Amino acid sequence: MARRRQIYEGKAKILYEGPEPGTIIQYFKDDATAFNAQKKGTISGKGVLNNRISEHLFTLLGQIGVPTHFIRRLNMREQLVRQVEIVPIEVVVRNVAAGSLSKKLGIEEGTQLPRTLIEYCYKDDALGDPLVSEEHIACFGWATQEEMHEIADMAIRINDFMCGLFAGIGIRLVDFKLEFGRLWDGDYSRVILADEISPDGCRLWDMNTGEKLDKDRFRRDLGGEVEAYQEVARRLGLMPEG
Ligand code: C5P
Structure with missing residues (x-):
């Protein structure tokens, strides 16, 4: 599969171009930073947990009528979201x-x-x-x-x-x-x-x-x-x- 175009790399996530216009893929990294990135480290498995926890909370919030960018989780570390x-x-x-x-x-x-x-x-x-x-x-x-x-x-x-x-x-x-x-x-x-x-x-x-x-x-x-x-x-x- 052709590698997707990276749009942005942040401290804990990478954003890739999504499959359809107006969509983005959020990739959750294990990297952790604190105090405005003066402290850096890795928490092995954090990305997988955050992807899952965030999916759950955004889904529930969507169900009570809070509009969110979340579309669906794609795999262990990635979710498809609306581009905003x-x-x-x-x-x-x-x-x-x-x-x-x-x-x-x-x-x-x-x-x-x-x-x-x-x-x-x-x-x-x-x-x-x-x-x-x-x-x-x-x-x-x-x-x-x-x-x-x-x-x-x-x-x-x-x-x-x-x-x-x-x-x-x-x-x-x-x-x-x-x-x-x-x-x-x-x-x-x-x-x-x-x-x-x-x-x-x-x-x-x-x-x-x-x-x-x-x-x-x-x-x-x-x-x-x-x-x-x-x-x-x-x-x-x-x-x-x-
Ligand atoms: O550091 P402070 O007490 O202001 O953080 C308040 C809350 O906001 C904490 O839950 C912290 O995890 C979160 N926060 C964050 N990203 C920042 C600043 C704060 O997630 N850049």
Whole structure:
């Protein structure tokens, strides 16, 4: 088979041209990076798990009416998705204080937030994805106000759904990152959920033990990364029992 044309290689994924116009293949790598790629490593088997977990979550979100780029999983490491123009904003949804929020504001990790907090970061590796306000987004035209309303609405719906889903399998959804893309139809576009949702971009804590089941195991040198991702997949019913 002729090798497909590579469109882009990111830190954890490679994008290839898809079989039909308007489609893309997302290939999930085992590479892991943290702290804006200052720390690099490999988590053997991570790509396979993230492909499967993200497929599952995007499928469920699609079923509750959240528009997503996901079309279907192709194999262990690849999924077919709709081609979108990525909105250059990382949307971080937080339920519990952790990570950069705790560090920046001196709030103890694990503190339940009084309400869900949505943060926006400008997607720019060279700048370290800086935190920005909706004023910055409007001022520099990274997204329209209408798009930002849709994005915030979807982020809240996704959070409500995922909090319940994870609570049902004994996992506290602390925070997570989303990306959205524009799907063009002639002169019109609408924003849909893009990228992936996996333990790479979520904080997932065991509700009873507080054990971290996400990329913080890599970031904080805790070890057991692949076992943690496998545990998430297992609880979601995605691993053969036994
Ligand atoms: O580092 P910070 O506390 O801001 O991260 C918040 C959440 O967003 C975490 O779940 C983290 O995994 C995710 N995130 C991400 N990619 C980034 C920044 C944050 O997936 N570039």
